[in-house]
Amino acid sequence: MVAAQGKWNCAAAVATRRLLLCRAGGFAAAALFAPRLAMAQRFTETTISQAAQDARREAGRLGRRADNLLRATVADGPAHGAAAVRRFRADQVLLGRELASLFNTRVSEDDWLLIVPTRELDLVLTMQPLVIRIAPTADEVEAAVKAPLPQVEPLAGDSADDVLLSIVLATLGLERHVALFEQLRNDRALAPVLKDAAAAVKARRYGLAALELERVMRAMVLPSNVAAIGDNLGKDAIHRLYKSLVVRFVPFLGWTFFDTALLATIYFNRDTTAPVLR
8 A cells, every 4th residue: 555655745846847848848938939039919008119218109109299389379379461371481491300300311211100199090091002101201291281271262253161171272282173173072971071171260269170171171082072082183182182191291191280280271261272171
């Protein structure tokens, strides 16, 4: 009985040692391959590069500056004349240059998607098949901030909604094609938000107008309206549309910077060629 018990204890000890050796071997193998696995899983929260983390933080800081620029532009609205436009044109230069520097020198293009906010991811994924670079080059930003704001010449009988749509098209680098214009101004998604935005501008409620302009732009980039632009103006027009959004960093900041440029353009036209917006 005692001998049998001793044999059992010996066998158990051997099994335990084998188990410990297997576990130790497993831990060693895990340690050996862990660096390679970590390199492959570059888009997890624990393996994101320090450069990408720093870029996300910097993009957030610059996004807050864009918010402040929009607030200042809204506040400038009641003052007719060129003051609001001058302020926007001056302030956009440094903001655009710093954003361009961030995405062209401080973070890899492979990490750009990590900085895109989830609410703009659909827009970015829509642009990908067109092989559009989702951050502008420094030269593209320089050209944008130095270019004059678009000025439209309203046609006889144009309503405030029509003038606003003309300004949106011009800001997107698109011409006012008759068939396209009629299609867009009667679009079920776009028409009501154009009316709301134009009404807010005429009522001098520029903070509300800024909110409505984001609704206008989100309706403009709906697949049906983008397809209509391509059908009427050609496929190159779709590229121009998206590039005009990219140069204002919509994929990374949302619509704030673009809508600020649009609001300044509305002021410019309101005070020059389009009194219907007053």
